[in-house]
Amino acid sequence: MTIEDAGTAPTRRTTLADVARQAGVSTALVSLVMRGAPGASPANREKVFRVARELGYVPDSRARALRQGRSQLLGVMFHVQQTFHADVIEGIYEAAEAAGYDVVLSAVTDSRSEDKAIGTLLADRCEAVILVAPTSSREWLAEVGGRLPTVVLVRHVRHPDLSVVRAADVKGLALAVDHLVGLGHTRIVHIDGAGSPSAEQRRRGYRTAMERHGLTPQIVRGGWAEINGSQAVDALLAGGGDLPTAILAFNDPCAMGALSALHRAGIAVPDEVSVVGFDDTHLAGFSHIGLTTVRQDAGLMARLAVARAISLIERSNGADEHGDGVVVPALVVRGTTGPCRR
Amino acid sequence: MTIEDAGTAPTRRTTLADVARQAGVSTALVSLVMRGAPGASPANREKVFRVARELGYVPDSRARALRQGRSQLLGVMFHVQQTFHADVIEGIYEAAEAAGYDVVLSAVTDSRSEDKAIGTLLADRCEAVILVAPTSSREWLAEVGGRLPTVVLVRHVRHPDLSVVRAADVKGLALAVDHLVGLGHTRIVHIDGAGSPSAEQRRRGYRTAMERHGLTPQIVRGGWAEINGSQAVDALLAGGGDLPTAILAFNDPCAMGALSALHRAGIAVPDEVSVVGFDDTHLAGFSHIGLTTVRQDAGLMARLAVARAISLIERSNGADEHGDGVVVPALVVRGTTGPCRR
DNA sequence: CTTAACCCCTAGAACGTTTTAGGTCGCGTG
């Protein structure tokens, strides 16, 4: 039956008025019942429910939001190819739902810029946006922050109109360096994140930690993707000089790429070279040997971001609510690091 | 300045009426200008643009959709942790934009079921939905198809209310088996997708291809994630019997998991065991050695799905428009397969 | 018998757009 009328008249979706007419009541009453608000007799309540189900009525979220003056929507911009972002999104959905908000995703891809992604979120009248690892300029981010409550995730940026939730990158790299030094390594190279968000912080963390140990830092250009990690290692190998004994990658995918290149070159991990990542993407836990990495708790960061976003929405007057939420990273030792043998 | 008034009065977003008032014209005229429709004098056009920019006006997509009676929206349900889906989404955005449609994403996570994901797409009044690798029952999918134009991606399901875009799974597994047999392998085991969409087809493809070569199929239970691949290999190793010389995994992540477990066990790939994946996730191209795999063209499938969805929307009367779009997979030989040495 | 208090219900106005149906100019043409 549903199949039947679907095939014949899929033109207009059924509306509140349709249900009201069919049930012989006013639209206001149907609205009441559908929202579970008080003020309808049990008899009518039951009848409305029955008719609504029969007609397959689903409330129109746009009309609802329009009338209510608020959308209860949290906009999330993320990069679709970043594995870590997937973990964050899981957490955001969960936290938002618990707080009674809906989530609208807007992905950044090769052909879809951050500007465009944010633009649709504005047009959708989100009440706040969470930007996961944005690469846009500080100015553009500030402009977004000027328009509506904005939480920047996983990028370091200081501005009165922006809240930030991020890991203590400097601390994270210090943990990693300390770990490697503890294993006897001295020639530790950092494959950096190039222009990625928070790459600068991680470089700094690496550099100061190295210097604290009296070691000379060496940084080679990398990036956030696998390919960057493997290319960086290829460059190191081609460089001719002797290889470092440990590699500190910008993030997990980058570390995986490095692992890949090392493997291809027949270099044993961790016997000849140790490798450390960053993020603890749930990929890192499973794949090959298990990657030693610096854990950023995606779920925790997601919860903090959502909480901050909502508090910004709710008392959206008053001056300087913005501030940073910094989560402390933790070292997760797995199989890609070992004692220095050289 | 923008910073200033953002801090003080972020209450209501600026509306068409605000712009109209400020520019001293009617809302209708502002609407005209913003849409680039003809019928406004150059002078007014310029003035309206200027005022709109000053006030930071962004049209409310909900109100627009409500009035127009159509949302121009394509809903996409996907699994946020599936790497292959990310590739598909890139393609969908691109194809949809080219056709003048917007995309709304609805993710499935551990805590967010497919039902819920589809529910929000319905409430958002998408004009069609694309379901990427749904695991829901055929009945539930059919019900969705009865409500609005529905394209199922990457899952085999036959129903008059559902369009399907998928790879020729049987052909794909035949390619892989032929490749391995050509390399001299005879003991080829399939780590399957358990209850995943299209797992059944791939099992069948594997089985018939093996039998065609006069070989006896052996299937062990796997799944779509890395962990499933490595657990399956662990089980094989624990089984005590001698190891197969080749492994055919359900998909790339599963294959990566298998590689991981083999590596951990000190078994050389491809010298002792060859491994083949499925999907050609862009991960497979980079990581470790490079995975030999059966390529499903994500971009092509995305384009087909979008085209089908739009054609369903546009002549959304008439009877049996639905049908299958089957793309032919291709074998991509990389480093994880080699001649049988045993 | 009035008045108040409740319960259930409905009319109608919003929300921010687009669209329809005009309305007012200025100007050229019969």
Place this chain on the structure above:
DNA sequence: CACGCGACCTAAAACGTTCTAGGGGTTAAG
């Protein structure tokens, strides 16, 4: 002098909800 015609503009009605204000009842208290 009508009159028609473009070019430009606007008032007002939609779209599908929610919400405010209030209207009938019934019952209870004064």
